[in-house]
Amino acid sequence: AQSVTQLDSHVSVSEGTPVLLRCNYSSSYSPSLFWYVQHPNKGLQLLLKYTSAATLVKGINGFEAEFKKSETSFHLTKPSAHMSDAAEYFCVVSEGAGGTSYGKLTFGQGTILTVHP
Amino acid sequence: ETGVTQSPTHLIKTRGQQVTLRCSSQSGHNTVSWYQQALGQGPQFIFQYYREEENGRGNFPPRFSGLQFPNYSSELNVNALELDDSALYLCASSTRGGTQYFGPGTRLLVL
Numbered sequence: 001a002q003s004v005t006q007l008d009s010h011v012s013v014s015e016g017t018p019v020l021l022r023c024n025y026s027s028s029y030s031p032s033l034f035w036y037v038q039h040p041n042k043g044l045q046l047l048l049k050y051t052s053a054a055t056l057v058k059g060i061n062g063f064e065a066e067f068k069k070s071e072t073s074f075h076l077t078k079p080s081a082h083m084s085d086a087a088e089y090f091c092v093v094s095e096g097a098g099g100t101s102y103g104k105l106t107f108g109q110g111t112i113l114t115v116h117p
Numbered sequence: 118e119t120g121v122t123q124s125p126t127h128l129i130k131t132r133g134q135q136v137t138l139r140c141s142s143q144s145g146h147n148t149v150s151w152y153q154q155a156l157g158q159g160p161q162f163i164f165q166y167y168r169e170e171e172n173g174r175g176n177f178p179p180r181f182s183g184l185q186f187p188n189y190s191s192e193l194n195v196n197a198l199e200l201d202d203s204a205l206y207l208c209a210s211s212t213r214g215g216t217q218y219f220g221p222g223t224r225l226l227v228l
Contacts, residue, residue: 034216036219042221043119043121043207043219043220043221043222044160044207044209044219045119045219046216046218049216090159090160104150104162104165104173104175105150105152105160105162105209105217106162107152107159107160107161108159109158109159110158110159
């Protein structure tokens with residue numbers, strides 16, 4: 001069975017400061033890991049995915065995430081927050097190596113990111 | 118934009134009624150997955166269709182059913198609606214085993 005725990009339900013930062021959204025996963029198999037973002041009243045947009053080619057994954061809009069197998073973590077970071085980053089972020093795990101997502105995606109509970117001017 | 122479209126955008130039904138939600142997948146994709154996102158929660162997997170066959174199901178009762186058509190578009194049907202079925206319903210299209218790209222969702226309110 002696979003599961004995802006997002007360690008913070010809300011994160012608040014000032015514009016221009018770093019962002020850290022924390023995620024731990026559990027999977028019986030070699031996992032595929034993703035971060036999706038959801039802006040208010042919008043669908044889910046893929047930020048980045050872990051494909052096992054590199055442990056540091058770069059995504060869109062300056063976000064990146066580091067896969068740490070020993071810590072079963074996949075934290076999302078960005079060096080400098082922008083007002084447009086305010087949204088809800090979901091860490092997602094799927095059974096299927098290499099960035100594949102056979103069958104179901106299992107979502108975390110989400111982290112709401114607030115960016116203050 | 119992902120190229121995945123869903124209709125309708127919003128829907129209001131009463132308890133006991135039936136509803137059909139529709140999803141058009143991105144060009145070149147042959148797999149559609151459906152998710153239910155209750156307010157304040159992460160999406161929950163309902164089921165997946167690949168080449169018109171169900172290819173995995175989450176922990177949802179049989180009154181949630183689906184179809185996939187030869188053009189790979191899909192329907193989600195929910196019978197005997199309950200108040201707890203109120204949620205945002207998301208579909209995602211992909212190639213088999215590929216990254217899932219989501220549509221904007223259908224927001225269903227059951228009164």
